[in-house]
Every structure is written in C-alpha cells, then in structure tokens.
Amino acid sequence: MFPTVDTEENIVQVAPQSNTSSPSKHAQRPDSSEGSKRHNNKESVTMLIKEMVFFAALALTTYGALHNSPSKISKHPKATKFFSSDSLVTDWHKGQLTNAHATINHVDLSFVMYYAPWDAESQYVRGQFEEAAMVLSDRVHFSAINCWNPGSECRMQHNKIPSWPILIAYTSTSRGVLYKGPRDAHSMVRFLELVMKPLERISTTEDLVQLLSICDAVAVGYTPITDTSRHYNTWYHAAVKIREFDFIGEVCFGVVTSEDLAVDLGVNSVPSARLMLWNDTKEYVLDESENTWNESSLINWVLENFSQPVGRIVPMWRKAFTFERYVDGSPLLILFTPLNPLYEQLPSYSLLREVAMEYYNCKHNETLNWTSELVKLQQVQRLMYQQKDFLKYCENFKFKQPIRKTNPLYRKEVVSHNNKYPWNNNTQQQKNQRGGMFSYLFKGGFDISKVVGSGEKSYLMSTLGLVEECSAPVMPAEKSFYDSYEQCQFTENEKHENEPLLEEEELRTTMLPFEDDPLSPENLIQDNVQHFCKLMRFANTWGPPVYPQRVTTNVSHIHGLACAQNSSLNMLAVDSVRNHHFAEFLGIDITSKKDKTAVVILDSKHESQYLLSEEYSAKSLRDFIHNFTYKNLKRSLRTLVDDAERTHYFGSDGEVEQMGIDEQTIHVVDLTTHSFRRLVRKPDMLTIVAVCGGLCSASTTRAALEAARLLAACGVPARPARLDALRHDLAWHYTAVTYPSIFVFSPHSEEGEMRYPPTARVSGSGLLALALRGLRAPQRMRVRLALCARHQSTKEKKTCLRDIREHITTVIGRNLKYWRRTENRELKDALLKRLQYLHRVSLELSLLHTTDLGNDQKELSLLDSLSKLSKHWDIDVSMLRNNIASPQKLTS
Known part of the structure; x- marks a missing residue:
C-alpha cells in the first residue's frame, strides 16, 4: 500500500512518548490523544474508500480496453471463373x-x-x-x-x-x-430462335393460311414500309418484347408491308393489326384517347384478347401456379405428352387442339363455319407433318461446294425453303372454284380472287384441295388421308447437280467468287439448312417426334358437345418429360405409357378421375370425351406410382427389407390401391386397415399394431395396415367421410367389412373388440381367455371368466335349437358333433379357476379342446339347402 497520513502521524507520535517524564504533560495527554485518534480513523476510512473507487475504475478501464478492440471482418473470397476457360460463354x-x-x-x-x-x-x-x-x-x-x-x-x-x-x-x-x-x-x-425471328413476312395469302394452320393464334400487323418505318419498328419491338410472356411461341407474329396486299385483305387504314384466333378475329382500333400505336398498348391488346382451345401449362414453381385459373369446378382433361419446344409442330398437341375446337364449336356459334374449316386445315397440316422425317432429310441432304460464279448473266431458279417438304397434289391442280376456307377468308375481307383464278399450282391450292377431298363424307377422315396417300406424296426440293448456264465464257468482275462470299444467296441457303439440321439433332436429344396412332376407321363426331351439358371440359396439355411427377401423383406411370402419352379427366365435383385406357388417337380421344359427357366411363382409381422418381414419397410398400423383421414379426403395411384389394381378400387373414388423410398418426398406428399383436398371440392370423387416402383412391363404399377411418376385414364374417365408430376414441382394446365380432366362436373364446389372463385383480378375472361361461352357454343353446329344428340327417349329425365339443369346452371352462390362467395344465387342456372344436365348427354349405336356419346363425 501507498503511505497514508495516519501512518505518518502514528510514527511521529510514538517517538516523544518515550522521552518525556513530566507529570503535567503526562496528565494532559489522554484527552488530546483520543481526539486525534478519532480524527485519524475518519480520514483512514475516507482514504480507503477512495482507494477502492480508484481500483474499481482502473479495473473497468482495463476490461473495456481489452474487450472493445475493433471487430475482425474476414475478406470475401477472390472472384474466380464460374465457367471453364474453354467455354463458349x-x-x-x-x-x-x-x-x-x-x-x-x-x-x-x-x-x-x-x-x-x-x-x-x-x-x-x-x-x-x-x-x-x-x-x-x-x-x-x-x-x-x-x-x-x-x-x-x-x-x-x-x-x-x-x-x-x-x-x-x-x-x-x-x-x-x-x-x-x-x-x-x-x-x-x-426462346432465342423466337427472338432472332420475331416476325414472319406475309407476301401472299398462302403465307397467312400457312400460319393459321400451325399456330394457336396469328397477330398480323399491316405496316407499309415508309421513309422512317416508325410503325414497322413499333410492331417489330412488340413482337420481340412479347416473348417475355410467350416464350414458347403460341402467338405467331406476321407483318404485311405491301399496301396492295393489305387492301386485298380488307384493311382500310394503316397502321393496323389483327389477332386471328380459332373462333374470332380481333382488330386493333386506334383511338387517340386509349389505343395508340405504341409497344405497350399492342402487347397488352394481344395478351388480353388471346385465347386458345387448349391451354399449354408450363409450371414455373412459383406461388401463382398456372393450374389455378382452370380450377373453377369444371372437369379438366389433361394430356400428358412430350412437348418438345424445338419441333415446328407437335402432332399429339395439335390433335387435341383440333378435337377441342370441334368440341367447343356449338351450333349457335356465329363462327361455326370458320372454325370448322380451320379444323380441317389444321388437321391436314398435322397429317402432312407426320409424314416428315427430319433426320433422314438432313442425312440425305447434299451440302455441295458451290460452283464459281463466272457470268453476271447467270440465272438460277429461286426455291422457297419456308416449307422444307413442299407437297404436290396432282388431282387438284385444275381446281379453282371458290369454296371451303377460301369463302370464309373472303367473307373476312380477303380478296383472293387472283389467287383462286390464276390456275397455277400453289401450296395453298393443294392444301385446301386436299381439305375438300378428305373432308367428304366424314371429317375428320384420317383414314381417307392415308388411303389416298399415294396421291399426296411429299417431294424434296433438291438442286440438280448439272444446271445449264446461259453463257460459258468467263468474264472479269470485281464481285467476290461464289465460294468466297458467305453472304451470297446460295451460301445463306446452305447455312440455313445446316442450322436447321443442327437444331433437329439437338431436339432429338430430348426425344423423337411423337405421333398419334393411325386411325383405320372413321371416327365419331363431337361437334358442339360442350353445349350438351351444364358444364364443359377445360382442356390442358402438360409436358410429360419435364413434369412427369404430376402424372405420377395422379397414379399414372407415365414411363410405361407408349410415347409417354396419357389422357386423364379430373372431375373434382364428383371426386373422380378417368384414364384413357386405349392408345392415343383421333378416334380414342373423341370416344373418350363422348363417353364422359354421357357418363359411360368407369371411374379410375388413382394410386401412387411406387417406383416413380422425385415424387417426394417415402412410404413403404411392405416389400423392403427392414432390420429386425422376420416372418414372426408383425409390422404395419403401407397399402396402395392395388395392394389394398389383394390384402383384404387374403384368405384366413384378419386385416385391420387405417385409412388416413395423409400420414396416419402414431396413436392410430400403435392401436392397430397392438390389436394385431394380441390376435396373433392367440393364434389368429392378423395384420395391421394403413393407407394414405390423399394419394390412393378406393372404391366408393370404402370412401372415408372422416379421417382416420378404420376397417376390420375378417375372412369368416358374413357382414363384410366392419367399420370402427368415427366418434369413438381409437384404442387397441376398441379395435380388438371390433375384431372379435368377426371371429368364429372358438377363436373368439381363445382371445377372450388371453384377455382374462392380462387382468391384474382377481375380481376382474372372475368377472371375465363368468362372461365367457355365459357366452358358451348361449352358443350351446342356439346350436341345440338348430339341432331340434333340422330334419336333414347329415346336418343333424354335424350339429350333434359340434354340441359334443361345446359341452366338453363348457365342462373344462367350469373347472377353470382364476389361478389357473397362464400356463397351467387346465388352461392348456381347454385350449386343446377349443382347437378340436375349431376343426368341427365348419358345416358343409350343401347341407343347409333344405334347412330353415340361415348360414349366418349356424356359423356364429
């Protein structure tokens, strides 16, 4: 410690006391010393408090200095390349x-x-x-x-x-x-292909009809090329920007830049736009206050007016799910099929679209004739597309080295490659009457008299000619198409190797040679074909083209069937490659279906679903819709696909190996729709099935397991099981109103299944009591003896044995009544044999005491008598034909 005032004064005061001896001084010292001591003690306490405060402040300062150092922040890792060094990105x-x-x-x-x-x-x-x-x-x-x-x-x-x-x-x-x-x-x-080619130029009426035959909707902009091309640019940017909402190309965008063609198509003023749908045509009307020719207005107009007979669902795994808008109480028809985004057409989807247009085309519809003709046109386009083999075309295509352009007078025929498989129909070359689709285009404002009256062979003429030929007398007539296939062949426009030149002499020119000019028309055609074949090979890695089954007979009509009932079908198409788990959740093993294609109808109002059992074709699809409309379909039971991938279901089907389980172990079996039928029909097996809305609770599973274990211990084969009703459908009479619902299936019960009371608490004893009602008398008494042995008090055991004795007396009296009433000698002898064993069991039961319950000799003798009674309990049914009593009473 540091020296203090007290210590110094004490040292000073001690020295004079030893040297003084004056009585007077010695007499005066006590008073002064007491005052000084009190003063010194007060100052010492004060200094001690100051020291304590000083050291406390010093400790706090040191602690703060040590613990308030700047926080350490780790540096973020150094940025490294996300793509490899040799990547094309x-x-x-x-x-x-x-x-x-x-x-x-x-x-x-x-x-x-x-x-x-x-x-x-x-x-x-x-x-x-x-x-x-x-x-x-x-x-x-x-x-x-x-x-x-x-x-x-x-x-x-x-x-x-x-x-x-x-x-x-x-x-x-x-x-x-x-x-x-x-x-x-x-x-x-x-998506990038759509952005690269957002517009299709419409130069003739053929181009427009071609778009109508392959697209769900066609948006046409009439924007003649001017000095500034402002209107064309706006339409172009709208076609590009709309791909944010339509990334699969359901809406095709076309543009008409010829004023003469716009006039022939009935356009009075430009710029103008039309949205041609399957049942209507919408026109974009310019309005100074609302609609103006700008990008946002055009996009909103297309999106608001777009409609299609079949919705293509592309789930994006977000909260706003795409199925929501179709779930309005009406039944849903869902087509699961591969929807390869790179193929120009999808015949399976196109077939459903044709059927949907026919289904919704009611008689009172103003556009009845237009829709009917459009169905024919799209059907012929689909049948044509089904005959194409793109991979074979690419293999056989000769990518030749171009010849040298030596003469400016060199001329060569320009071949259109818009349709890579041009189609010729010789029987229709001279057909130039106005009919079919022509008449309806004409009514819509299209002046195509020049095209019709020209008499020249064209794709439009041949296509619509086959529509008229194949549509009589029944449409859709796929059989007629295939029967006349020899007259409807596809030819490839391949260039001939030897093509004459107008002049042979070489002329000097400043133009690049043909083989050195990558932007020459010939090289561009070669490059376009190469790119097309590259896309087709890449598309084939997804899967080959899927075509509906060929129809060999005429199909039935479903024209306007949507108006025949109060509610109509909503039709959807879902890709079965990316979204196969939707089909698996509905109990459809899509991988086992041909071409991974299946059709299902979901009727939420009646809690039913119906699966197309036949192969997908124009006939089977129409019959399927017709039978559903008139309620001629058999309900399909949905069950989970056990071996499906990524279904997020981890239940057991009872066949997996588990640790500690053998033949003697009783475990709960997770059932499906199919295994439910097999298990409940298993002979000589009592089954306790808990039907739950999802996973069964632990208390429900434990109660079923306890009841089955006790029954098995008493020699009654029993098995507990559970079923998730949200994933597996059952027959109507097994449909649960409340969950959980517990059924007991006994092989000897004449009443069929027994249901546990829905309001009662589920327990092992309650399930055991319900199971006893379905057992025969010998098995029932054996189980009741085991229950008596489980009681702890003697009074409860006595009461239990008394109840068993009363029960055996009642059974003897009932069988004695049957023996007296029957006149059949064989039946009388069988009942007498049964009565003999019943009396033996009654005798041994009367000699049984509560202390004998367990492994006593008396109980073993009683159990042996019950086993013998079981062997003689069954009576041949043929003996009961002339008997008054019912079989149920004789076996109870």
Whole structure:
C-alpha cells in the first residue's frame, strides 16, 4: 500500500512518548490523544474508500480496453471463373458491367446470365446455359456476369436482385427481353430462335393460311414500309418484347408491308393489326384517347384478347401456379405428352387442339363455319407433318461446294425453303372454284380472287384441295388421308447437280467468287439448312417426334358437345418429360405409357378421375370425351406410382427389407390401391386397415399394431395396415367421410367389412373388440381367455371368466335349437358333433379357476379342446339347402 497520513502521524507520535517524564504533560495527554485518534480513523476510512473507487475504475478501464478492440471482418473470397476457360460463354466473373455491355452492344443478339456463384440454381443453369451456347454460339453471343461479388460494378448497380440467376436477351437495339421460361437448354434455344425471328413476312395469302394452320393464334400487323418505318419498328419491338410472356411461341407474329396486299385483305387504314384466333378475329382500333400505336398498348391488346382451345401449362414453381385459373369446378382433361419446344409442330398437341375446337364449336356459334374449316386445315397440316422425317432429310441432304460464279448473266431458279417438304397434289391442280376456307377468308375481307383464278399450282391450292377431298363424307377422315396417300406424296426440293448456264465464257468482275462470299444467296441457303439440321439433332436429344396412332376407321363426331351439358371440359396439355411427377401423383406411370402419352379427366365435383385406357388417337380421344359427357366411363382409381422418381414419397410398400423383421414379426403395411384389394381378400387373414388423410398418426398406428399383436398371440392370423387416402383412391363404399377411418376385414364374417365408430376414441382394446365380432366362436373364446389372463385383480378375472361361461352357454343353446329344428340327417349329425365339443369346452371352462390362467395344465387342456372344436365348427354349405336356419346363425 501507498503511505497514508495516519501512518505518518502514528510514527511521529510514538517517538516523544518515550522521552518525556513530566507529570503535567503526562496528565494532559489522554484527552488530546483520543481526539486525534478519532480524527485519524475518519480520514483512514475516507482514504480507503477512495482507494477502492480508484481500483474499481482502473479495473473497468482495463476490461473495456481489452474487450472493445475493433471487430475482425474476414475478406470475401477472390472472384474466380464460374465457367471453364474453354467455354463458349464469356465469363465476366469480376462483375465488369461496363466491359460486358460494351461487348454486348457490338453484336446483333446476346444472351446474358446474371449469376451468383454460390447459388444452387445458378450452378444448375450453368450446364444448360453452356449447352445452349454450343448450339447457337455462331448466331448468339453468350455472356455471364457475376453480379454478387462485393465491390464489383454489377453489385454496386444491382444490389437488390431477389433471386438468381437472371437471364436476359439483348437485341441490337439494346432492348432487354427477360427470359421467364424453363431453365433447360432446349427451351432457351427455342426462346432465342423466337427472338432472332420475331416476325414472319406475309407476301401472299398462302403465307397467312400457312400460319393459321400451325399456330394457336396469328397477330398480323399491316405496316407499309415508309421513309422512317416508325410503325414497322413499333410492331417489330412488340413482337420481340412479347416473348417475355410467350416464350414458347403460341402467338405467331406476321407483318404485311405491301399496301396492295393489305387492301386485298380488307384493311382500310394503316397502321393496323389483327389477332386471328380459332373462333374470332380481333382488330386493333386506334383511338387517340386509349389505343395508340405504341409497344405497350399492342402487347397488352394481344395478351388480353388471346385465347386458345387448349391451354399449354408450363409450371414455373412459383406461388401463382398456372393450374389455378382452370380450377373453377369444371372437369379438366389433361394430356400428358412430350412437348418438345424445338419441333415446328407437335402432332399429339395439335390433335387435341383440333378435337377441342370441334368440341367447343356449338351450333349457335356465329363462327361455326370458320372454325370448322380451320379444323380441317389444321388437321391436314398435322397429317402432312407426320409424314416428315427430319433426320433422314438432313442425312440425305447434299451440302455441295458451290460452283464459281463466272457470268453476271447467270440465272438460277429461286426455291422457297419456308416449307422444307413442299407437297404436290396432282388431282387438284385444275381446281379453282371458290369454296371451303377460301369463302370464309373472303367473307373476312380477303380478296383472293387472283389467287383462286390464276390456275397455277400453289401450296395453298393443294392444301385446301386436299381439305375438300378428305373432308367428304366424314371429317375428320384420317383414314381417307392415308388411303389416298399415294396421291399426296411429299417431294424434296433438291438442286440438280448439272444446271445449264446461259453463257460459258468467263468474264472479269470485281464481285467476290461464289465460294468466297458467305453472304451470297446460295451460301445463306446452305447455312440455313445446316442450322436447321443442327437444331433437329439437338431436339432429338430430348426425344423423337411423337405421333398419334393411325386411325383405320372413321371416327365419331363431337361437334358442339360442350353445349350438351351444364358444364364443359377445360382442356390442358402438360409436358410429360419435364413434369412427369404430376402424372405420377395422379397414379399414372407415365414411363410405361407408349410415347409417354396419357389422357386423364379430373372431375373434382364428383371426386373422380378417368384414364384413357386405349392408345392415343383421333378416334380414342373423341370416344373418350363422348363417353364422359354421357357418363359411360368407369371411374379410375388413382394410386401412387411406387417406383416413380422425385415424387417426394417415402412410404413403404411392405416389400423392403427392414432390420429386425422376420416372418414372426408383425409390422404395419403401407397399402396402395392395388395392394389394398389383394390384402383384404387374403384368405384366413384378419386385416385391420387405417385409412388416413395423409400420414396416419402414431396413436392410430400403435392401436392397430397392438390389436394385431394380441390376435396373433392367440393364434389368429392378423395384420395391421394403413393407407394414405390423399394419394390412393378406393372404391366408393370404402370412401372415408372422416379421417382416420378404420376397417376390420375378417375372412369368416358374413357382414363384410366392419367399420370402427368415427366418434369413438381409437384404442387397441376398441379395435380388438371390433375384431372379435368377426371371429368364429372358438377363436373368439381363445382371445377372450388371453384377455382374462392380462387382468391384474382377481375380481376382474372372475368377472371375465363368468362372461365367457355365459357366452358358451348361449352358443350351446342356439346350436341345440338348430339341432331340434333340422330334419336333414347329415346336418343333424354335424350339429350333434359340434354340441359334443361345446359341452366338453363348457365342462373344462367350469373347472377353470382364476389361478389357473397362464400356463397351467387346465388352461392348456381347454385350449386343446377349443382347437378340436375349431376343426368341427365348419358345416358343409350343401347341407343347409333344405334347412330353415340361415348360414349366418349356424356359423356364429
């Protein structure tokens, strides 16, 4: 301690006391010393308190200094490349947004992926993105930008991205088109193909009819080319931007730039737009106050008026699910089939669309004739498409080295490759009357008299000619098409190797030679064919084309059948490759179906579903809809597909090996619709089935297991089981009103299944009591003896044995009554034998005491008598034909 005032004064005061001896001084010292001591003690306490406060402050300061050091922050990891160094994707892994956009602005079309390297979805999309780049890298620039790296340019400008990755296509006009479709390579390629070719130029009426025959809807813009081309650019940008909402190309966009053709098609003023649907045609009316010729107004107009007979569902795994708008109480018809996004047409989907247009085309509809003719046109287009073999076409196509362009007078026939399989029908070359689709196009304002009266062979003439020929007398007549297939052959426009030149001499020219000019028409045609074949080979990796079964007989009509009932079918199409789990949840093993194609009708109002059992074809589909409308279909029972992938169901089907389970072990079996039937019909087996709305609770499962174990211990074969009613359908009389519902199936019960009271608490004893009602008398007494042995008090055991004795007395009296009433000698002898064993059991039961319950000799003798009684309990049914008593009473 530091020296204090007290210590110093004490040292000073001690020295004089030893040297003084004056009595007077010695007499005066006590008073002064007591005052000084009190003063010194007070100051000592004060100084001690100060010292304590000082040390406390010092300790707090030291503690704060040690624990208030600056927090340590770990540095973010160094940005690394997300894509490999040899990838076709340019990876801006440091988030260099300015450099990336500078590169993007110098190309016609680029596809950019904004990613976070730690995100699982980004890691999955990376492989699909690279696969798409391998297909389109020669036409589209692929870039990837790390927009998560802290401190990067992309992160600083876009720091509130809700989810990863973000895919955007940028055109040469720097307009970003957000990709919202599925994250697989095939769908990405389809989206980019639509962005690359957003418009189809309509030069003749043939082009318009061609679009009508393959598209769900056709949006046509009438924008003649002017000096500024402002209206055309607006229509072009609208066609590109709408791919954010229509990434599979359900709406085809066309443009008419010829004023003469626009006048022939009935257009009075330009710019103008029409949306041609399956049952109507909408016209975009310019209005100074509301509708103006701008991009947003045109897109909203198309989206608001677009309708289709069959909805193509592409689930995006978001809260706003696409099935929601179709679930309005009406039954749903769902077609599960591969919907390859890269094929120009999907015959399975096209067939459903034709049937839907026929189904909804009611007689009172103003556009009845238009829809009927459109059905014929689309059907012929589908049948034509089914005859094409793209892979074979690509294998046989000769990619020849072009000859040298030596003469400016060289002329060569220009062959259109819009239709890669032109189709000729010799029987219709001279047919030039106005009818069929021509008349309805004419009524809609289309002046096609020049086309009809020209007499020249054209695709439109041949197509509509076959419509008229194959539509009589029955339509749709696929059989007629195949019967006349020899007259409807497809030919390929292949260039001849030896084509004459007008002049043979070579002339000097400043033009590039043909083989050195990549943008020459011939080379562009070659490049287009090569690109087409590349897409077809890539599409085939998804799966080969799927075609409906060929129809060999005429089919029935379902014209206007939607108006025959109060409610009509909503028809949907779902891809069975990407979304096979939907079919599996409905109990459809889609992998075992031909071409992975199945049709199911869901009737939520009647809680039923119906599955098309025949192969998918024009006839089976129409018959299926017809039979459902008139209630001639048999209900299909939905059951979970056990071996399906990614169904998120982890139940047991009773066949898996489990630790500690052998033949003697009783375990709960998880049933399906099919195994339920097999189990409840199993002979000599009592089954306790708990039907639950989802997974059964532990208390319900435990109660069924306890009852089965006790029955098995008493020699009664029993098995507990459970069934998830949300995944497996049962017959109507097994449908549960409340969950859980428990059924007991006994092989000896004449009443069939017995149901546990829905209001009673589920317990093992309650289930055992219900099971006893379905057992024969010998088995019932054996189980009751085991129950008596389980009681703890002697009084309860006595009461239990008394009840058994009363029961055996009642059984003896009933059988004695039957013996007296019957006149059949064989039946009388059988009943007498039964009575003898009953009396023996009654005697041994009367000699049984409560202390004998267990393993006593008396109980073993009683059980042996019950076994002998069981062997003579059954009576031949043929003996009961002339008996008054019922079989139920004799076996109870």
